[in-house]
Amino acid sequence: MEESRRTEQVVVLLHSLKRLIVSFVCCLPMSLVGLLIMLLLIYNSFSVFSLHLDPIPPIKTTLSLHHHPSVSLSSAATLTSSSKSDSSLLLAVKETSLGLAQKQNVSSTKTERIDELTPATTQKPQGKPKHRFKTRIKSFMSKSSCESLFFMTWISSLESFGDRERFTIESLFKSHQNSCLILVSNSLDSERGTLILKPFTDKGLKVLAIKPDLAYIFKDTSAEKWFERLKKGMFSPGVIPLEQNLSNLLRLVLLYKYGGIYLDTDFIVLKPLTHLHNVIGAQAVDPVTKQWSRLNNAVLIFDKNHPLLERFINEFSRTFNGNKWGHNGPYLVSRVVARFNTSYSSTDLGFSVLPPSAFYPVDWTRISGFYRASANESEVNWSRKRLKHLRKHSFAVHLWNRESKKLRIEEGSIIHQLMSESCIFCNSSFFTV
Numbered sequence: 001m002e003e004s005r006r007t008e009q010v011v012v013l014l015h016s017l018k019r020l021i022v023s024f025v026c027c028l029p030m031s032l033v034g035l036l037i038m039l040l041l042i043y044n045s046f047s048v049f050s051l052h053l054d055p056i057p058p059i060k061t062t063l064s065l066h067h068h069p070s071v072s073l074s075s076a077a078t079l080t081s082s083s084k085s086d087s088s089l090l091l092a093v094k095e096t097s098l099g100l101a102q103k104q105n106v107s108s109t110k111t112e113r114i115d116e117l118t119p120a121t122t123q124k125p126q127g128k129p130k131h132r133f134k135t136r137i138k139s140f141m142s143k144s145s146c147e148s149l150f151f152m153t154w155i156s157s158l159e160s161f162g163d164r165e166r167f168t169i170e171s172l173f174k175s176h177q178n179s180c181l182i183l184v185s186n187s188l189d190s191e192r193g194t195l196i197l198k199p200f201t202d203k204g205l206k207v208l209a210i211k212p213d214l215a216y217i218f219k220d221t222s223a224e225k226w227f228e229r230l231k232k233g234m235f236s237p238g239v240i241p242l243e244q245n246l247s248n249l250l251r252l253v254l255l256y257k258y259g260g261i262y263l264d265t266d267f268i269v270l271k272p273l274t275h276l277h278n279v280i281g282a283q284a285v286d287p288v289t290k291q292w293s294r295l296n297n298a299v300l301i302f303d304k305n306h307p308l309l310e311r312f313i314n315e316f317s318r319t320f321n322g323n324k325w326g327h328n329g330p331y332l333v334s335r336v337v338a339r340f341n342t343s344y345s346s347t348d349l350g351f352s353v354l355p356p357s358a359f360y361p362v363d364w365t366r367i368s369g370f371y372r373a374s375a376n377e378s379e380v381n382w383s384r385k386r387l388k389h390l391r392k393h394s395f396a397v398h399l400w401n402r403e404s405k406k407l408r409i410e411e412g413s414i415i416h417q418l419m420s421e422s423c424i425f426c427n428s429s430f431f432t433v
Helices: 002-027 030-049 073-084 103-117 129-144 163-175 191-202 214-218 222-231 242-258 307-319 330-338 377-393 414-422
Strands: 149-154 180-185 206-210 260-263 267-269 279-285 292-302 352-354 396-398
Touching: 129 180, 129 206, 129 214, 149 163, 149 242, 163 180, 163 191, 163 267, 163 414, 180 242, 191 206, 214 222, 214 242, 222 242, 222 307, 242 260, 242 292, 242 307, 267 414, 279 330, 292 307, 292 330, 292 396, 307 330, 377 414
Parallel strands: 149 180, 149 260, 180 206, 279 352
Antiparallel strands: 260 292, 267 396, 279 292
16 A cells, blocks of 8 residues: 555656656747757767778788789889870871760860870880881981982771772882882881882882871971870860871971972872972862962972971961861961962962862862763763873872772773873782772
8 A cells, every 4th residue: 555655656756847847848948949859869860870880800912012913003103104205196097986076075085096196015116216207217218319209198097008099109109210108107007018018119119108206297396386285185186087187287297397299199190290399289270360269288299498388387286176177288278378379370489389280180079070981972082182181281180089989990981091001010900999
């Protein structure tokens, strides 16, 4: 009985204490009540979401640094240093391997392109990289006794260097047996490239395929600073393949430093070019004024250090635009020469502009007609007149490879007859291509 009373007293005491606490809390300001509730929530969150993990013991390894597949610190430093070197930056072997440059990825895209242009490190070195190009060029020219010096660039893959490209070389040597040809190319400067050119070297013809050292070639010209900015990703290379624009610049600087004749690889050379000095060819003529309306840079013949070449290089560096086809090539030379307001006969400025008949006797929109055989007497007469005109007035015929590369050379066509007259290996398979 007494125990029951004590229990009742405790219950009453607890109820009294509860009412006292509730009364006390109700008397507190609302801000303090909110603070107490927040503290309770914080405590609750810690107790619910905190995870207590036992420490993981370190894993013992038996691999040493000498056998680890990753690069050591010293090797990484070496790679970083070599990646900054541009002494042997090369033209890429595939023009089509480059995608469109996006504005937000200018630096990364440029880095990828620079990597594509760099030669493989597995190739055996031939002297110091920064002097390899200079040494090979000097050795080739000193041993070759060149009557005249030709330059070509090849920016595509070795597989795409076909019979028609080889025939450009063939027709060149048909008219210039004692001349030297320097093919500036990444892909052709290889064992397979040597095999492609072997028929020419076996006949004693002087041909050198060489990878360009762009940093060395551009040195001491305005192209040097442009190239440095390009490598640092300071501007977008644009949507036009970078190699195409590098080829446009390369031909200008090579002629400026060495002098000679630059020729694209889609020509048939008909007669010697050696008596031409400081000339550029017109591609089109204004039908009203009879003055040239557009020049082309597929053939350039200039002396070493010619001031017009320097102006071309400066224009390239100053106005480069990688998003407009031809802006850094045919349109560039047209812009610069137009400022002189020169005519075909002007020689006081140190250069001449030759009419379209010299190098571009047929427009790219009509080149297909040169590949077709005559179908009737009227076409036979037309072909005969065209051939007579070409033989008299043209030094070479530009084939506009972008338009004609898929055309079949039909027997009896103008192209077939010109090739038959300009060949060295006249039993080659290109006549049936």
